[in-house]
Amino acid sequence: MSGPGFVSLESSLEKHLPDEELKEVRRILYGKDIKQLSLPQSAVDAAFERDFDLQGYVFEASPEQLRPPRVARVGLIQNKIVLPTDAPVLEQITALHKRVGEMVEVAAMCGVNIVCFQEAWTMPFAFCTRERDPWTEFAESAEDGFTTRFCQELAKKYNMVVISPILERDEIHGGTLWNTAVVVSNAGNVLGKSRKNHIPRVGDFNESTYYMEGNTGHRVFQTQFGKIAVNICYGRHHPLNWFMYSTHGAEIIFNPSATVGQLSEPMWPIEARNAAISNHCFTCAINRVGTEYFKNEFTSGDGKKAHHEFGHFYGSSYVAAPDGSRSPGLSRTRDGLLVAELDLNLNRQIADKWNFKMTGRYDMYAEELTKAVQHDFKPNLIKE
Numbered sequence: 336m337s338g339p340g341f342v343s344l345e346s347s348l349e350k351h352l353p354d355e356e357l358k359e360v361r362r363i364l365y366g367k368d369i370k371q372l373s374l375p376q377s378a379v380d381a382a383f384e385r386d387f388d389l390q391g392y393v394f395e396a397s398p399e400q401l402r403p404p405r406v407a408r409v410g411l412i413q414n415k416i417v418l419p420t421d422a423p424v425l426e427q428i429t430a431l432h433k434r435v436g437e438m439v440e441v442a443a444m445c446g447v448n449i450v451c452f453q454e455a456w457t458m459p460f461a462f463c464t465r466e467r468d469p470w471t472e473f474a475e476s477a478e479d480g481f482t483t484r485f486c487q488e489l490a491k492k493y494n495m496v497v498i499s500p501i502l503e504r505d506e507i508h509g510g511t512l513w514n515t516a517v518v519v520s521n522a523g524n525v526l527g528k529s530r531k532n533h534i535p536r537v538g539d540f541n542e543s544t545y546y547m548e549g550n551t552g553h554r555v556f557q558t559q560f561g562k563i564a565v566n567i568c569y570g571r572h573h574p575l576n577w578f579m580y581s582t583h584g585a586e587i588i589f590n591p592s593a594t595v596g597q598l599s600e601p602m603w604p605i606e607a608r609n610a611a612i613s614n615h616c617f618t619c620a621i622n623r624v625g626t627e628y629f630k631n632e633f634t635s636g637d638g639k640k641a642h643h644e645f646g647h648f649y650g651s652s653y654v655a656a657p658d659g660s661r662s663p664g665l666s667r668t669r670d671g672l673l674v675a676e677l678d679l680n681l682n683r684q685i686a687d688k689w690n691f692k693m694t695g696r697y698d699m700y701a702e703e704l705t706k707a708v709q710h711d712f713k714p715n716l717i718k719e
Protein backbone atom coordinates (compact mmCIF):
# COMPACT_ATOMS: atom_id res chain seq x y z
CA MET A 336 0.00 0.00 0.00
CA SER A 337 2.19 2.86 -1.23
CA GLY A 338 -0.71 5.33 -1.37
CA PRO A 339 -2.46 7.55 1.17
CA GLY A 340 -4.42 4.74 2.85
CA PHE A 341 -1.69 3.92 5.39
CA VAL A 342 -1.12 6.59 8.04
CA SER A 343 2.25 5.62 9.52
CA LEU A 344 4.46 2.73 10.51
CA GLU A 345 4.45 3.96 14.10
CA SER A 346 0.65 4.06 14.45
CA SER A 347 0.40 0.57 12.94
CA LEU A 348 2.97 -0.87 15.39
CA GLU A 349 1.22 0.82 18.32
CA LYS A 350 -2.13 -0.55 17.23
CA HIS A 351 -1.01 -4.13 16.79
CA LEU A 352 1.82 -4.85 19.25
CA PRO A 353 1.53 -5.54 22.98
CA ASP A 354 3.41 -2.95 25.10
CA GLU A 355 6.41 -5.09 26.07
CA GLU A 356 6.94 -6.28 22.51
CA LEU A 357 6.52 -2.76 21.15
CA LYS A 358 9.34 -1.58 23.44
CA GLU A 359 11.72 -4.18 21.99
CA VAL A 360 10.63 -3.50 18.41
CA ARG A 361 11.22 0.22 19.00
CA ARG A 362 14.64 -0.43 20.52
CA ILE A 363 15.75 -2.40 17.50
CA LEU A 364 14.07 -0.23 14.86
CA TYR A 365 14.64 3.22 16.40
CA GLY A 366 17.60 2.92 18.79
CA LYS A 367 17.66 4.33 22.29
CA ASP A 368 14.40 5.69 23.64
CA ILE A 369 14.24 9.41 22.97
CA LYS A 370 12.08 11.62 25.17
CA GLN A 371 9.04 13.47 23.96
CA LEU A 372 9.56 17.24 23.98
CA SER A 373 6.97 19.01 26.06
CA LEU A 374 5.37 21.56 23.76
CA PRO A 375 3.31 24.57 24.86
CA GLN A 376 -0.44 23.96 24.92
CA SER A 377 -0.92 27.02 22.69
CA ALA A 378 1.17 25.30 20.00
CA VAL A 379 -0.68 22.00 20.36
CA ASP A 380 -4.02 23.83 20.06
CA ALA A 381 -2.86 25.86 17.06
CA ALA A 382 -1.62 22.72 15.25
CA PHE A 383 -4.97 21.07 15.90
CA GLU A 384 -6.95 24.07 14.63
CA ARG A 385 -4.68 24.43 11.59
CA ASP A 386 -4.96 20.71 10.94
CA PHE A 387 -1.39 19.49 11.02
CA ASP A 388 0.57 16.81 12.83
CA LEU A 389 2.81 18.25 15.56
CA GLN A 390 5.43 16.10 17.26
CA GLY A 391 8.39 16.96 19.49
CA TYR A 392 11.44 14.97 20.66
CA VAL A 393 14.63 15.54 22.63
CA PHE A 394 18.02 14.10 21.67
CA GLU A 395 20.19 14.38 24.78
CA ALA A 396 23.94 14.15 25.21
CA SER A 397 25.92 13.25 28.32
CA PRO A 398 26.97 16.15 30.55
CA GLU A 399 30.60 17.18 29.98
CA GLN A 400 33.00 18.88 32.35
CA LEU A 401 34.43 21.46 29.97
CA ARG A 402 31.62 22.18 27.54
CA PRO A 403 28.10 23.29 28.38
CA PRO A 404 25.34 21.57 26.36
CA ARG A 405 24.99 23.01 22.84
CA VAL A 406 21.28 22.84 22.30
CA ALA A 407 19.50 23.75 19.06
CA ARG A 408 15.84 23.24 18.25
CA VAL A 409 15.10 22.31 14.66
CA GLY A 410 11.72 22.36 12.93
CA LEU A 411 10.94 20.15 9.91
CA ILE A 412 7.91 21.16 7.88
CA GLN A 413 6.12 18.89 5.41
CA ASN A 414 3.04 20.07 3.57
CA LYS A 415 0.64 19.44 0.72
CA ILE A 416 0.21 21.97 -2.03
CA VAL A 417 -2.74 24.23 -1.26
CA LEU A 418 -4.34 25.11 -4.60
CA PRO A 419 -4.88 22.94 -7.68
CA THR A 420 -1.87 22.83 -9.99
CA ASP A 421 -3.70 24.82 -12.69
CA ALA A 422 -4.44 27.80 -10.43
CA PRO A 423 -2.56 31.01 -11.39
CA VAL A 424 1.12 30.77 -10.46
CA LEU A 425 1.23 33.71 -8.06
CA GLU A 426 -1.90 32.50 -6.27
CA GLN A 427 -0.32 29.07 -5.77
CA ILE A 428 2.87 30.61 -4.38
CA THR A 429 0.98 33.00 -2.11
CA ALA A 430 -1.26 30.24 -0.77
CA LEU A 431 1.82 28.16 0.09
CA HIS A 432 3.45 31.15 1.80
CA LYS A 433 0.31 31.54 3.91
CA ARG A 434 0.10 27.85 4.83
CA VAL A 435 3.77 27.43 5.66
CA GLY A 436 3.79 30.83 7.40
CA GLU A 437 1.11 29.63 9.84
CA MET A 438 3.13 26.45 10.49
CA VAL A 439 6.27 28.51 11.14
CA GLU A 440 4.31 30.55 13.65
CA VAL A 441 3.69 27.32 15.59
CA ALA A 442 7.37 26.41 15.23
CA ALA A 443 8.17 29.76 16.86
CA MET A 444 5.79 28.95 19.75
CA CYS A 445 7.82 25.73 20.19
CA GLY A 446 11.10 27.65 20.38
CA VAL A 447 12.48 26.44 17.05
CA ASN A 448 15.85 27.98 16.10
CA ILE A 449 16.28 26.52 12.61
CA VAL A 450 13.38 25.60 10.34
CA CYS A 451 13.62 23.75 7.04
CA PHE A 452 10.92 23.39 4.38
CA GLN A 453 10.50 20.59 1.84
CA GLU A 454 12.17 20.59 -1.59
CA ALA A 455 10.74 23.13 -4.08
CA TRP A 456 8.24 24.13 -1.42
CA THR A 457 6.64 27.00 -3.34
CA MET A 458 5.30 24.83 -6.17
CA PRO A 459 3.80 21.50 -7.19
CA PHE A 460 6.44 18.90 -8.03
CA ALA A 461 5.68 19.42 -11.70
CA PHE A 462 8.97 18.19 -13.14
CA CYS A 463 7.27 14.88 -13.94
CA THR A 464 5.41 16.63 -16.78
CA ARG A 465 8.53 17.78 -18.68
CA GLU A 466 6.47 20.84 -19.68
CA ARG A 467 8.14 24.22 -19.32
CA ASP A 468 4.97 26.29 -19.17
CA PRO A 469 3.93 27.37 -16.57
CA TRP A 470 6.30 25.58 -14.21
CA THR A 471 9.42 27.60 -14.96
CA GLU A 472 7.46 30.66 -13.89
CA PHE A 473 7.76 29.40 -10.31
CA ALA A 474 11.51 30.05 -10.44
CA GLU A 475 12.75 33.00 -8.40
CA SER A 476 15.97 34.76 -7.50
CA ALA A 477 17.64 33.15 -4.48
CA GLU A 478 18.94 36.54 -3.37
CA ASP A 479 15.92 38.79 -3.58
CA GLY A 480 12.97 36.83 -4.95
CA PHE A 481 9.45 37.07 -3.57
CA THR A 482 9.94 33.91 -1.48
CA THR A 483 13.35 34.86 -0.11
CA ARG A 484 11.92 38.19 1.03
CA PHE A 485 9.04 36.31 2.67
CA CYS A 486 11.54 34.05 4.49
CA GLN A 487 13.61 37.04 5.60
CA GLU A 488 10.50 38.47 7.26
CA LEU A 489 9.84 35.13 9.03
CA ALA A 490 13.48 34.88 10.14
CA LYS A 491 13.50 38.38 11.61
CA LYS A 492 10.09 38.07 13.23
CA TYR A 493 10.87 34.76 14.96
CA ASN A 494 14.67 35.01 15.36
CA MET A 495 14.89 31.77 13.38
CA VAL A 496 17.23 30.47 10.68
CA VAL A 497 15.09 29.58 7.65
CA ILE A 498 16.13 27.02 5.03
CA SER A 499 14.05 27.63 1.92
CA PRO A 500 14.49 25.15 -0.95
CA ILE A 501 13.19 26.73 -4.15
CA LEU A 502 13.41 26.57 -7.91
CA GLU A 503 16.05 29.24 -8.53
CA ARG A 504 16.26 31.56 -11.53
CA ASP A 505 19.89 32.68 -11.89
CA GLU A 506 19.74 35.93 -13.89
CA ILE A 507 23.51 36.43 -13.74
CA HIS A 508 23.99 33.29 -15.83
CA GLY A 509 21.45 33.74 -18.59
CA GLY A 510 18.38 33.07 -16.46
CA THR A 511 19.36 29.44 -15.86
CA LEU A 512 17.40 27.31 -13.42
CA TRP A 513 18.73 25.49 -10.38
CA ASN A 514 17.30 23.47 -7.54
CA THR A 515 18.53 25.55 -4.63
CA ALA A 516 18.22 25.88 -0.89
CA VAL A 517 18.44 29.47 0.34
CA VAL A 518 19.71 29.84 3.90
CA VAL A 519 18.47 32.93 5.73
CA SER A 520 20.13 33.78 9.06
CA ASN A 521 18.07 34.50 12.17
CA ALA A 522 18.91 38.17 11.65
CA GLY A 523 17.08 37.98 8.33
CA ASN A 524 20.12 38.11 6.06
CA VAL A 525 20.65 35.75 3.14
CA LEU A 526 23.59 33.76 4.45
CA GLY A 527 23.97 31.95 1.13
CA LYS A 528 22.62 29.22 -1.09
CA SER A 529 23.39 25.58 -1.74
CA ARG A 530 22.44 23.87 -4.99
CA LYS A 531 21.31 20.29 -5.49
CA ASN A 532 24.32 18.21 -6.51
CA HIS A 533 22.62 15.09 -7.83
CA ILE A 534 19.74 15.31 -10.29
CA PRO A 535 17.46 12.25 -10.54
CA ARG A 536 16.81 10.39 -13.74
CA VAL A 537 14.49 7.81 -12.25
CA GLY A 538 10.76 7.16 -12.70
CA ASP A 539 8.83 10.39 -13.19
CA PHE A 540 11.56 12.50 -11.61
CA ASN A 541 12.38 14.23 -14.89
CA GLU A 542 14.25 17.06 -13.20
CA SER A 543 17.19 16.89 -15.62
CA THR A 544 14.85 18.50 -18.17
CA TYR A 545 14.90 21.69 -16.09
CA TYR A 546 18.24 22.14 -14.33
CA MET A 547 21.75 20.81 -14.10
CA GLU A 548 23.87 19.40 -11.30
CA GLY A 549 24.65 22.11 -8.74
CA ASN A 550 27.95 23.98 -8.71
CA THR A 551 28.13 25.23 -5.14
CA GLY A 552 30.01 22.22 -3.76
CA HIS A 553 29.41 21.23 -0.16
CA ARG A 554 28.80 24.53 1.58
CA VAL A 555 28.35 24.61 5.30
CA PHE A 556 26.67 27.59 6.93
CA GLN A 557 27.82 28.81 10.30
CA THR A 558 24.67 29.92 12.11
CA GLN A 559 24.18 31.13 15.64
CA PHE A 560 22.77 27.68 16.47
CA GLY A 561 25.34 25.42 14.84
CA LYS A 562 26.95 24.57 11.51
CA ILE A 563 24.37 23.39 9.00
CA ALA A 564 24.31 22.04 5.45
CA VAL A 565 21.60 21.13 2.96
CA ASN A 566 21.78 17.89 0.98
CA ILE A 567 18.83 18.21 -1.37
CA CYS A 568 16.69 15.12 -2.02
CA TYR A 569 18.42 12.73 -4.45
CA GLY A 570 21.74 13.54 -2.78
CA ARG A 571 20.65 11.28 0.06
CA HIS A 572 21.35 8.23 -2.11
CA HIS A 573 24.97 9.34 -2.41
CA PRO A 574 26.96 8.56 0.73
CA LEU A 575 29.88 10.71 -0.45
CA ASN A 576 27.60 13.73 -0.71
CA TRP A 577 26.68 13.49 2.98
CA PHE A 578 30.31 12.76 3.76
CA MET A 579 31.58 15.91 2.06
CA TYR A 580 29.16 18.17 3.98
CA SER A 581 30.41 16.50 7.13
CA THR A 582 34.01 16.91 6.04
CA HIS A 583 33.37 20.64 5.75
CA GLY A 584 32.15 20.61 9.35
CA ALA A 585 28.36 20.26 9.19
CA GLU A 586 26.79 19.40 12.55
CA ILE A 587 23.26 19.12 11.20
CA ILE A 588 22.56 18.13 7.59
CA PHE A 589 19.06 18.83 6.29
CA ASN A 590 17.64 16.71 3.46
CA PRO A 591 14.62 18.49 1.98
CA SER A 592 13.00 15.98 -0.38
CA ALA A 593 10.11 15.09 -2.64
CA THR A 594 9.68 11.38 -3.14
CA VAL A 595 6.87 8.89 -3.64
CA GLY A 596 5.92 5.63 -1.97
CA GLN A 597 6.21 3.34 -4.94
CA LEU A 598 9.77 4.43 -5.60
CA SER A 599 11.68 4.96 -2.38
CA GLU A 600 9.77 4.27 0.81
CA PRO A 601 11.83 1.29 2.02
CA MET A 602 15.00 3.35 1.51
CA TRP A 603 13.71 6.46 3.28
CA PRO A 604 14.19 5.37 6.93
CA ILE A 605 17.67 4.07 6.21
CA GLU A 606 19.56 6.64 4.18
CA ALA A 607 19.50 9.80 6.29
CA ARG A 608 19.87 7.71 9.42
CA ASN A 609 22.87 5.89 8.08
CA ALA A 610 24.39 9.25 7.14
CA ALA A 611 23.96 10.48 10.73
CA ILE A 612 25.72 7.36 12.01
CA SER A 613 28.59 7.29 9.54
CA ASN A 614 29.29 11.03 9.73
CA HIS A 615 28.82 11.63 13.48
CA CYS A 616 26.22 14.32 12.90
CA PHE A 617 22.46 14.92 13.02
CA THR A 618 20.39 14.55 9.87
CA CYS A 619 16.88 15.86 9.19
CA ALA A 620 14.94 14.12 6.41
CA ILE A 621 11.92 16.06 5.16
CA ASN A 622 9.52 14.73 2.55
CA ARG A 623 6.61 16.37 0.74
CA VAL A 624 3.16 14.98 1.44
CA GLY A 625 0.02 14.42 -0.64
CA THR A 626 -0.93 13.48 -4.17
CA GLU A 627 -0.64 16.12 -6.91
CA TYR A 628 -2.78 16.10 -10.02
CA PHE A 629 -1.69 17.56 -13.36
CA LYS A 630 -4.12 18.54 -16.08
CA ASN A 631 -2.07 17.13 -18.95
CA GLU A 632 -1.21 13.45 -18.90
CA PHE A 633 2.45 12.45 -18.91
CA THR A 634 4.23 9.15 -19.48
CA SER A 635 7.02 7.50 -17.54
CA GLY A 636 8.81 6.05 -20.56
CA ASP A 637 8.11 2.53 -19.28
CA GLY A 638 5.43 1.41 -21.72
CA LYS A 639 2.70 1.92 -19.15
CA LYS A 640 -0.33 4.16 -19.61
CA ALA A 641 -0.04 7.93 -19.44
CA HIS A 642 -1.25 9.36 -16.14
CA HIS A 643 -2.12 12.60 -14.36
CA GLU A 644 -0.60 11.87 -10.94
CA PHE A 645 2.93 11.36 -9.79
CA GLY A 646 2.01 9.01 -6.95
CA HIS A 647 1.70 9.63 -3.24
CA PHE A 648 4.34 11.77 -1.51
CA TYR A 649 4.50 9.94 1.80
CA GLY A 650 5.78 12.61 4.22
CA SER A 651 7.29 10.60 7.13
CA SER A 652 9.84 13.33 7.93
CA TYR A 653 12.21 12.43 10.77
CA VAL A 654 15.41 13.33 12.62
CA ALA A 655 18.34 10.94 13.09
CA ALA A 656 21.19 11.22 15.56
CA PRO A 657 24.85 10.13 15.39
CA ASP A 658 24.24 7.35 17.95
CA GLY A 659 21.82 5.65 15.54
CA SER A 660 18.67 6.74 17.36
CA ARG A 661 15.91 8.44 15.42
CA SER A 662 12.59 10.13 15.98
CA PRO A 663 9.34 8.57 14.81
CA GLY A 664 8.23 9.91 11.45
CA LEU A 665 5.53 12.49 10.87
CA SER A 666 2.32 11.32 9.23
CA ARG A 667 2.34 9.78 5.73
CA THR A 668 -0.81 11.68 4.86
CA ARG A 669 -1.01 15.00 6.72
CA ASP A 670 0.89 18.25 6.86
CA GLY A 671 3.25 18.24 9.80
CA LEU A 672 5.81 20.00 11.95
CA LEU A 673 8.44 17.95 13.74
CA VAL A 674 10.32 19.81 16.46
CA ALA A 675 13.54 18.25 17.76
CA GLU A 676 15.83 19.53 20.44
CA LEU A 677 19.38 18.44 19.62
CA ASP A 678 22.35 18.62 21.94
CA LEU A 679 25.13 18.98 19.37
CA ASN A 680 27.68 17.75 21.93
CA LEU A 681 26.45 14.28 21.04
CA ASN A 682 28.32 14.49 17.72
CA ARG A 683 31.77 14.63 19.31
CA GLN A 684 30.82 12.19 22.05
CA ILE A 685 29.88 9.59 19.45
CA ALA A 686 32.92 10.44 17.31
CA ASP A 687 35.15 9.82 20.34
CA LYS A 688 33.44 6.46 20.90
CA TRP A 689 33.31 5.09 17.37
CA ASN A 690 36.16 7.06 15.73
CA PHE A 691 34.88 6.84 12.17
CA LYS A 692 36.69 10.05 11.24
CA MET A 693 39.89 8.57 12.61
CA THR A 694 39.49 5.03 11.22
CA GLY A 695 38.27 6.27 7.80
CA ARG A 696 41.03 5.57 5.26
CA TYR A 697 40.40 8.78 3.33
CA ASP A 698 43.92 9.06 1.93
CA MET A 699 43.63 5.56 0.49
CA TYR A 700 40.19 6.31 -0.99
CA ALA A 701 41.37 9.64 -2.38
CA GLU A 702 44.26 7.97 -4.15
CA GLU A 703 42.15 5.12 -5.54
CA LEU A 704 39.30 7.42 -6.57
CA THR A 705 41.70 9.71 -8.39
CA LYS A 706 42.70 6.72 -10.49
CA ALA A 707 39.15 5.31 -10.79
CA VAL A 708 37.83 8.45 -12.51
CA GLN A 709 40.48 8.28 -15.25
CA HIS A 710 39.36 6.91 -18.63
CA ASP A 711 42.13 4.31 -18.62
CA PHE A 712 41.41 3.06 -15.08
CA LYS A 713 42.24 -0.59 -14.48
CA PRO A 714 40.14 -2.17 -11.68
CA ASN A 715 42.11 -3.98 -8.97
CA LEU A 716 40.53 -7.29 -9.95
CA ILE A 717 42.41 -10.51 -9.39
CA LYS A 718 41.56 -13.46 -11.63
CA GLU A 719 42.80 -17.00 -11.51
Ligand SMILES: NC(=O)NCCC(=O)O
Nearest residue numbers: 535540568569593594599
Ligand atom coordinates in the same frame (compact mmCIF):
# COMPACT_ATOMS: atom_id res chain seq x y z
N1 LIG B 1 13.28 15.06 -5.83
C1 LIG B 1 14.07 14.04 -6.04
O1 LIG B 1 15.26 14.19 -6.23
N2 LIG B 1 13.48 12.83 -6.04
C2 LIG B 1 14.09 11.68 -6.55
C3 LIG B 1 13.50 10.43 -6.05
C4 LIG B 1 14.10 9.99 -4.77
O2 LIG B 1 15.21 10.40 -4.44
O3 LIG B 1 13.48 9.20 -4.08
